[in-house]
Amino acid sequence: MSERPSQSSNVELIEELHRRQAVMYAGGPFEPVLELLARDILWHVPGSSPIAGDHRGVDAVVGYFQRRRELARCTMRMRPGEVIAGEDVVVQLVDGSLNDATETLRWRTVGVYRIREQRVSEVWLVPVELDLFDRIWTPQDTTPPSVAG
Numbered sequence: 001m002s003e004r005p006s007q008s009s010n011v012e013l014i015e016e017l018h019r020r021q022a023v024m025y026a027g028g029p030f031e032p033v034l035e036l037l038a039r040d041i042l043w044h045v046p047g048s049s050p051i052a053g054d055h056r057g058v059d060a061v062v063g064y065f066q067r068r069r070e071l072a073r074c075t076m077r078m079r080p081g082e083v084i085a086g087e088d089v090v091v092q093l094v095d096g097s098l099n100d101a102t103e104t105l106r107w108r109t110v111g112v113y114r115i116r117e118q119r120v121s122e123v124w125l126v127p128v129e130l131d132l133f134d135r136i137w138t139p140q141d142t143t144p145p146s147v148a149g
Helices: 007-025 057-071 130-136
Strands: 037-045 053-056 077-085 089-099 104-116 119-127
Touching: 007 057, 007 077, 007 089, 007 104, 007 119, 037 057, 053 057, 104 130, 119 130
Parallel strands: 037 119
Antiparallel strands: 037 053, 077 089, 089 104, 104 119
8 A cells, every 4th residue: 555645745845846946937947847747737827818728738838837937038936925735735825926127027826736646737826816917927019017016
């Protein structure tokens, strides 16, 4: 009988995911992040921005990461916050920011991470303010989105 991972090991997995994503979004390699994901990963992003959708499989998730990094011009930063952990799910508040040509844009999300066989198998990215999140991740021709503090 195999031993189930503990809630603390699941939290550690998500902490490591965020550390590796920080390097990746700053222009580093994708492979260290992919090592933590199940081959059949499913990443849900609501809304109507260019990063929205259900990204199924490693190739689609890499495409999502690439698009997000490109739109943020490698300036995206994540600041993980409070965590709730269950047997196979970790929920975490994550504040994000990116530097636009004229200002720093900020958002808050709730990440819901399903863990299977010590890998992240499904992610729901839930923006607290979806309209703001969509504006930030939708390229503007000349005028950046207006964002309050």
